[in-house]
Amino acid sequence: MQIVQHQCDTVLTLPDALDNSTAEEVRKALLAHLEHHAEILLNLSQIERCDAAGVQVLLAMQRSAAAAAKPFAVVATTDALTTVCAALGISSAQFVAATVPLLESACTEREPLVE
Numbered sequence: 001m002q003i004v005q006h007q008c009d010t011v012l013t014l015p016d017a018l019d020n021s022t023a024e025e026v027r028k029a030l031l032a033h034l035e036h037h038a039e040i041l042l043n044l045s046q047i048e049r050c051d052a053a054g055v056q057v058l059l060a061m062q063r064s065a066a067a068a069a070k071p072f073a074v075v076a077t078t079d080a081l082t083t084v085c086a087a088l089g090i091s092s093a094q095f096v097a098a099t100v101p102l103l104e105s106a107c108t109e110r111e112p113l114v115e
Helices: 023-036 052-067 079-087
Strands: 003-006 011-013 040-043 072-076 110-114
Touching (some): 023 040, 023 052, 040 052, 052 072, 052 079
Parallel strands (some): 040 072
Antiparallel strands (some): 003 011, 003 110
């Protein structure tokens, strides 16, 4: 699994799976990022597999960011996340910030955050 932090240090792109098999690793990486950065902006446009554990990580990160008084937003998502959220009775719209520019317009170079 690899989480990509863009060189402009603004957006993190999560890998293709946000599920039970990756949830703990993603959670730890996001908490570490939150500790050292002013905000968490996530690009979830690569997510192909998602389950309740993945959504739970997002909800927990949203709460952790709020507790730290730091912004949290998802700048792009996929049908996989939207479908799981709907099945859980959660609106995926609560994660998506339409006013945040997509990462392609924010920066183009990438470097691995976690491998």
